[in-house]
Amino acid sequence: MRPRIVYVHGSGPKPRAELLRAQWDRALFGRDAGNVSHLAYWAPVLRPATLPDTASDPLEGRPGAVAEAEAEAEAEAEAGPGSEAEDGAESSGAAGGPGAEVPARPALEDPAHFAARTAAAAAARTARTRSAGPGTGTGSGAAPAGAAGGAPLGAWLHGMTYLAEALALAEEPRPGRGAEPLPRALPLPRPARTALFRQLVRHSFEDVYTYFFGGVGPAVRQVVADALAAAADARDRDGGGPLVVVGHSLGSIVAYEVLASRDIPVDLFVTLGSPLAIREVQDLLAVPPAVPPGTRLWLNASDARDLVALDHTLRPEYGPPGRVTDLLVVNGSENHHGVCEYLADPLVREPIRRVLDRIA
Structure with missing residues (x-):
């Protein structure tokens, strides 16, 4: 046996x-x-x-994935606000670029608007994926009816976004007076953590949304x-x-x-x-x-x-x-x-x- x-x-x-x-x-x-x-x-x-054999899975949280998240955030920041119309949630990651002290898009954005905007971006990417070739699922890639009034999973997305910012801020090193922790004990600096957390939020929410509503x-x-x-x-x-x-x-x-x-x-x-x-x-x-x-x-x-x-x-x-x-x-x-x-x-x-x- x-x-x-x-x-x-x-x-x-x-x-x-x-x-x-x-x-x-x-x-x-x-x-x-x-x-x-x-x-x-x-x-x-x-x-x-x-993924190439040498690439890091972005959801594994490894150093390579951190570098990829930061590079993506920098690219989105350089692209400017015009990129938001096409990519929705990705443009929200621009706040994680180096030197950002306060996120440019805090979690105070209305959750229904944020969810609808991200859902539309997910649906658009689903449609592009299906058009790339066979074996990528069937069904409509459009956002579900009523998404503009509050997309399904919107509360989860809002909670993930808020927690991403809270974790990035809370885990920023704050040594006590006269105490300097060893460098190896320090977590990633907040801009890197913000970029990584936003990457996790984007991939997880987008794929769950596509799984339930994208026909796959x-x-x-x-x-x-x-x-x-x-x-x-x-x-x-x-x-x-x-x-x-x-x-x-x-x-x-x-x-x-x-x-x-x-x-x-x-x-x-x-x-x-x-x-x-x-x-x-x-x-x-x-x-x-x-x-x-x-x-x-x-x-x-x-x-x-x-x-x-x-x-x-x-x-x-x-x-x-x-x-x-x-x-x-x-x-x-x-x-x-x-x-x-x-x-x-x-x-x-x-x-x-x-x-x-x-x-x-």
């Missing part, structure tokens, strides 16, 4: 599938897990192009369903070992919707940095919040500073509560959302290993 684990990645551009699976394996097991691990690789549905949801769910079916079939051929499903960020939503609609026996469902506890997301789910029918146990882990997981507790809404465990862990990535840091945390890693080591 051989156990199986299925990874469901989150939003944003991703490296090629084999490299991404190996990165998750190393974070969780310290080595390549071989055919024990499977990756539900749905990134090409939204973005046909993969069915295609994304099909990729995940196929990966789960392949892993379950392989497990059954090997005599039937445990099955673990791990979903990160938007991937946790996709994995949840697939598991909720199919009676797939899963020994442990793990969600990391998940927005599933957010009311605006719950309102868009195809089924009422509950533990998926075939899932024995559900472990939900998040960092209190993770912008995507603004609400950290699934247990109150996803019954029965005795099968759900919520954990607050420390994610050391620069944006507190990186999946590798979540997987490496002992509170996450050890329960997964215990289930995979069990041969029932």
